[in-house]
Amino acid sequence: SAMRKTEVKRTKTVCTYCGVGCSFEMWTRERELIKVQPKPEAPANQISTCIKGKFGWGHINSEHRLTKPLIRENGAFREAEWDEAYALIAKRFTEIRDQHGPDALAYIASSKCTNEEGYLMQKFARGVMGTNNIDNCSRYCQAPATQGLWRTVGYGADTGSIADLEAAELLLIVGANTAESHPVIATRFKRAAKLHGQKHIVADLRKNELAQRADLHLKPEPATDMIWMNAISKYVIDNGYHAEEYIREHVDHFEDFKASLEDFTFDFAIERCGLTREELQKTADMIVEADTICGVWAMGVTQHSMGSDTATALCNLLLVTGNMGRFGSGGYPMRGHNNVQGASDFGNMPDRFPGYEFVSDDEVRQRYEKAWGVELSKNKGLNNHQMVHNIHDGDLKSLYVVGEDMSIVDSDALNVQGAFEKLEFFVVQDMFFSRTCEFADVVLPASPSVEKEGTFTNTERRIQRLYQVFPPLGDSKPDWLILTELAKHLGHDWGYTHPSEIMHEAAGLAPMFAGVHYDLLTDFNSLQWPVAADGTDAPDLYPELKFHFDNGHAKFHPVSWTEPTDQLDDEYDLHLNNGRLLEHFHEGNMTDETGGIVYKIPHGFVEVSPELAEERGLKSGAVVRLKSRRGAIKVAVEVTDRVQGRQLYMPMHGKKNIEAINVLTSFEADKDTDTPAYKELAVNMQVLEDH
Numbered sequence: 001s002a003m004r005k006t007e008v009k010r011t012k013t014v015c016t017y018c019g020v021g022c023s024f025e026m027w028t029r030e031r032e033l034i035k036v037q038p039k040p041e042a043p044a045n046q047i048s049t050c051i052k053g054k055f056g057w058g059h060i061n062s063e064h065r066l067t068k069p070l071i072r073e074n075g076a077f078r079e080a081e082w083d084e085a086y087a088l089i090a091k092r093f094t095e096i097r098d099q100h101g102p103d104a105l106a107y108i109a110s111s112k113c114t115n116e117e118g119y120l121m122q123k124f125a126r127g128v129m130g131t132n133n134i135d136n137c138s139r140y141c142q143a144p145a146t147q148g149l150w151r152t153v154g155y156g157a158d159t160g161s162i163a164d165l166e167a168a169e170l171l172l173i174v175g176a177n178t179a180e181s182h183p184v185i186a187t188r189f190k191r192a193a194k195l196h197g198q199k200h201i202v203a204d205l206r207k208n209e210l211a212q213r214a215d216l217h218l219k220p221e222p223a224t225d226m227i228w229m230n231a232i233s234k235y236v237i238d239n240g241y242h243a244e245e246y247i248r249e250h251v252d253h254f255e256d257f258k259a260s261l262e263d264f265t266f267d268f269a270i271e272r273c274g275l276t277r278e279e280l281q282k283t284a285d286m287i288v289e290a291d292t293i294c295g296v297w298a299m300g301v302t303q304h305s306m307g308s309d310t311a312t313a314l315c316n317l318l319l320v321t322g323n324m325g326r327f328g329s330g331g332y333p334m335r336g337h338n339n340v341q342g343a344s345d346f347g348n349m350p351d352r353f354p355g356y357e358f359v360s361d362d363e364v365r366q367r368y369e370k371a372w373g374v375e376l377s378k379n380k381g382l383n384n385h386q387m388v389h390n391i392h393d394g395d396l397k398s399l400y401v402v403g404e405d406m407s408i409v410d411s412d413a414l415n416v417q418g419a420f421e422k423l424e425f426f427v428v429q430d431m432f433f434s435r436t437c438e439f440a441d442v443v444l445p446a447s448p449s450v451e452k453e454g455t456f457t458n459t460e461r462r463i464q465r466l467y468q469v470f471p472p473l474g475d476s477k478p479d480w481l482i483l484t485e486l487a488k489h490l491g492h493d494w495g496y497t498h499p500s501e502i503m504h505e506a507a508g509l510a511p512m513f514a515g516v517h518y519d520l521l522t523d524f525n526s527l528q529w530p531v532a533a534d535g536t537d538a539p540d541l542y543p544e545l546k547f548h549f550d551n552g553h554a555k556f557h558p559v560s561w562t563e564p565t566d567q568l569d570d571e572y573d574l575h576l577n578n579g580r581l582l583e584h585f586h587e588g589n590m591t592d593e594t595g596g597i598v599y600k601i602p603h604g605f606v607e608v609s610p611e612l613a614e615e616r617g618l619k620s621g622a623v624v625r626l627k628s629r630r631g632a633i634k635v636a637v638e639v640t641d642r643v644q645g646r647q648l649y650m651p652m653h654g655k656k657n658i659e660a661i662n663v664l665t666s667f668e669a670d671k672d673t674d675t676p677a678y679k680e681l682a683v684n685m686q687v688l689e690d691h
């Protein structure tokens, strides 16, 4: 044949979607992806992947990719060369800083970018612009989980590994839809149930896939998980089932904790959570009987006005039963984005440097000042939520957002969009012209993970390397290169030529990563932080029950319950929950580019219980208007017994503004972390079209 034979190239990479961190080889010919080939040596997934990792790569060669910088001129965008875009950004950032001070500018890093890019983003904000106004999207998901773990065991991360989850006798899965959100980990759960009789308790409003298979499915009333968890802790202590010796030797503040549980009786849990005494007793029995328990949780715990305290209650329950720091036990917040763990680990937080050291700590700050040759601010910066506030107040003038479609994924989206309209200068860096780009002054075209080198950190703190599969499309560039070049336009010549140089700089500065080196991360090799200088890593965060506090003891942290925000009333009489679908990822900007996925799930929908459908005379396919105290959307109905009573559920992947859940969600937030209370949402429902 006349066809030119080009060689098939195999390149190891890491999935760009969720925090499980599946790795595999990509087989490619020029810009064509032939197949995704998982390998037994892949540490998180071996030979498994889900539909997104296997097929969700339509974004790479999509005609919708941004391939040129865009500059807004007279109300419309025009294409520009990089140098012109950099020069404009450098000029406007400098003007705004000179006029209003460095804290008039703020930065949002991407949890889809690499660790190296995360490190550079905070170096840019702090070292080039002089502000700690930097955050990442974990503010919108697992920041409360981090808080719960910091308070009780010391590090804000999964306490063990996926191997612990598989080995546990009992999994307590709270507010997590693991089968759809972390599919490959859910496969391991199912295997453990089959192979060694692992038991599952799933607490979720909705009968999700794991709930259907669970030994016990609890359906507590929305925002009441803390109550039943505290009630179980109280039952355990009152009946002398607590891990007495473990607590005596390894956990502080037991008496305070015990006293704090006084009101959390089974009667209170029955009354407020709507659970039966039998369900509570069975939960308690299963917890008492199991020798090893892992607590697994996600947004159903964290996205509440008491998200941090609820995560803390779960950690307390694990401690009181002796289930932190032993193999097969521990606390596991399931990380959402591929690199949401890494984004925080590498300092994209308003008060922490890489490795979670405080910006207010003089010794730490001086270490960075010396290395970077700059003077740094010791003032805590603004978090994502506060940034939106401060734009409305007029104090924050400029924002630089990497890879976040904030105008649609942040809660109370109309309020966020209103803030963006007030910005003096707005830079958005993305692969696609997202809805946030519509508000920008400059849009920079970034490259997807397969067009760059670097590392991601998965939910079990595992740092894994990705190799470049394709060259960047058009004029798009990897984020690390964009930041390096932009810094140079602002007079800071960092001189990086490869991401390995960035990682090695970070490892030299942050003790948590002391031994991280690209030589130890070749191919499928990986490291779980903290990594000691000699390269020893940590599958278990607390070996020999040494917790991450000065005295080595874990700490009970008493919490109390308050009523949730955005309560139901006569006008807003339904509770609306939201979450992921297996096939799609978040707002859909990437998964919408894969034809097969869009064909399977063409539009958004709202799940309505059979009881409610009957009451309202609704059938699947009817179109309804959902209205909250903030806004209203139109969406098609799906009648299903996955939801019950007056509870509705909607996937978060609204394709268009009319289906976007966050038009409805509120600006209320967790009192400890400012994570929005996405799951506290009252709406009403009006039928627009019958089916």
Ligand code: SF4
Residues within 6 Å of the ligand: 015, 016, 017, 018, 019, 020, 021, 022, 045, 048, 049, 050, 051, 052, 053, 054, 182, 183, 184, 185
């Ligand atoms: Fe990717 Fe997560 Fe699916 Fe693995 S489970 S293939 S990391 S989306």
